[in-house]
Amino acid sequence: VHPNVSQGCQGGCATCSDYNGCLSCKPRLFFVLERTGMKQIGVCLSSCPSGYYGTRYPDINKCAKCKADCDTCFTRNFCTKCKSGFYLYSGKCLEKCPDGLEANNHTMECTSIVH
Amino acid sequence: RLDANLISVVPEKSFEGLLSLRHLWLDDNALTEIPVQALNHLPALQAMTLALNQIWHIPDFAFQNLSSLVVLHLHNNRIQSLGANGFDGLHNLETLDLNYNELLEFPGAIKTLGRLQELGFHSNNIKAIPENAFVGNPLLQTIHFYDNPIQFVGQSAFQYLPKLHTLSLNGATDIREFPDLKGTTSLEVLTLTHAGILLLPRGMCQQLPSLRVLELSHNQIEDLPSFHWCQRLEELGLQHNRIHEIRADTFVQLIALRSIDLSWNSIRFIHPEAFVTLHSLTKLDLTDNQLVTLPLDGLGGLTHLKLQGNPAVSEPLTKESFPKMRVLEVPYAYQCCAYGSCSSFFKMSSQWEAEDMSPEEEDPHKRTMELFPGHADNQYDLDTDDLQLDLEESKLHPTVQCTPSPGPFKPCDNLFE
Incomplete structure (x- = not known):
């Protein structure tokens, strides 16, 4: 084991170092790099923080950022809740609803026009 | 969210009544089959992941009632086979991820996915992409299929994909002809390497008006058409082919x-006007060809020029021909002398004489200064003003990295003249 990697790690870390926090996570946890000033610290979470989405892979589970106009997302290209000022439609954040749909200012979604 | 559990079976009525459910996570479980029955009751579902399970087959009509589904992730399973109607019913699907599976054949079932924009099936065992492979997917923007043992690609496989930006095909050794890309007019990056292409069609560029990067290395191309109509072309990679001539x-x-x-062609002749109109050209690699001379017209903007491996190119080069040169590789050391390497060479020799100088005494900063060209008679003990002046001057004439640099056994004079 690398000299700088300590075994007595906290939380969900599998390996960690004094300077960089978690280097790898226990199974099924998501690895996230948190920035504190200039420093980046690795942390292991059971789910990704708000504004991020998780992708599971055999060797690592990663969190990645949603698009700028999106608060929470399923994948980068599929938003589940838009930032204020945008309407959600089929995973996309729109400033204006497409023709044939109406903007619901309560749910901030584009919905079918009910006649 | 049901991800990261040990679910091996999803009973038929598990999701009954969940008519508004939109997002379902079933990834990282122990499913061996698609829970077809359970998925029949989710009319509002828009995004689902079944990744990281042990699913080995997708039966026909597996997702037939998921008409609202936009995103479907099936990566990291063991999918080997796929019913011809496996994706029927997915009228709104835009993203399909089949990466990291064991598919043996091209997933023909995608033909019904008329709104598909993003398709991934890289890291499978697919050997051929058939003719008209994506005829049912005119909205495709990205297709990832690297890391498949693809040998054959149908000539018409990538036709009529007006939104496709990037196409990468590497190692498909059975490809003999350049693909017909009729209707795939937005292609910006085309990589087609390590195949057996002999000829580039005359009308190739007319089909690809948006092309920026064309990478065709490691083929068997002998004769080049005019790339004139590829007006947005920025990078052209033709290394490791059999090209023998560059015309005007x-x-x-x-x-x-x-x-x-x-590089690595058999180019014997380059027409004197071949580079005249290339006002943006900065990098030219002609390593290992059979050139006798290099036409200089149009090459004034070069910062990188590689000519090694052309033994017949013996004419000395002049600094005036390449005022912006930074990296130069030439057949003979004396051709580097135009770039002051000789003065640095003389300095180097005096430095070699002072070999008994212990490393501590040797000031690395002093050695860098020694290498400033045109300061053959530098006395090293410059005061700060001179040093500043010298540093300013060096920015105007940054040192040119020229190889092979002259040395005791690679003199500055062409001994054969």
Whole structure:
């Protein structure tokens, strides 16, 4: 084991170092790099923080950022809740609803026009 | 969210009544089959992941009632086979991820996915992409299929994909002809390497008006058409082919072309006007060809020029021909002398005489200064003003990295003249 990697790690870390926090996570946890000033610290979470989405892979589970106009997302290209000022439609954040749909200012979604 | 559990079976009525459910996570479980029955009751579902399970087959009509589904992730399973109607019913699907599976054949079932934009099936065992492979998917923007043992690609496989930006095909050794890309007019990056292409069609560029990067290395191309109509071309990679001539019209009017790699060909002749109109050209690699001379017209903007492996190119080069040169590789050391390497060479020799100088005494900063060209008689003990002046001057004439640099056994004079 690398000299700088300590075994007595906290939380969900599998390996960690004094300077960089978690280097790898226990199974099924998501690895996230948190920035504190200039420093980046690795942390292991059971789910990704708000504004991020998780992708599971055999060797690592990663969190990645949603698009700028999106608060929470399923994948980068599929938003589940838009930032204020945008309407959600089929995973996309729109400033204006497409023709044939109406903007619901309560749910901030584009919905079918009910006649 | 049901991800990261040990679910091996999803009973038929598990989701009954969940008529508004939109997002379902079933990834990282122990499913061996698609829970077809359970998925029949989710009319509002828009996004689902079944990744990281042990699913081995997708039966026909597996997702037939998921008409609202937009995103479907099936990566990291063991999918080997796929019913011809496996994706029927997915009328709104835009993203399909089949990466990291064991598919043996091209997933023909995608033909019904008329709104598909993003498709991934890289890291499978697919050997061929058939003719008209994506005829049912006109909205495709990205297709990832690297890391498949693809040998054959149908000539019409990538036709009529007006939104496709990037196409990468590497190692498909059975490809003999350049693909017909009729209707795939937005292609910007085309990589087609390590195949057996002999000829580039004359009308190739007319089909690809948006092309920026064309990478065709490691094929068997002998003769080049005119790339004139590829007006946005910026990078051209033709290394490791069998090209023997560059004509006047080969690169004519390619005003955006920045980089050409023609290394490892058999080029004997380059027309004097071949580079004249290439106002943006900065990198030219002609390593290992059979050139006798290099036409200089149009090459004034070069920062990188590689000519090694052309033994017949013996004429000395002048600094005036390449005022912006930074990296130069030439057949003979004396051809580097135009770039002051000789003065640094003389300095180096005096430095070699002072070999008994212990490392501590040797000031690395002093050695860098020694290498400033044109300061052969530098006395090293410059005061700060001179040093500043010298540093300013060096920015104007940054040192040119020229190889092979002269040395005791690679003199500055061409001994054969």
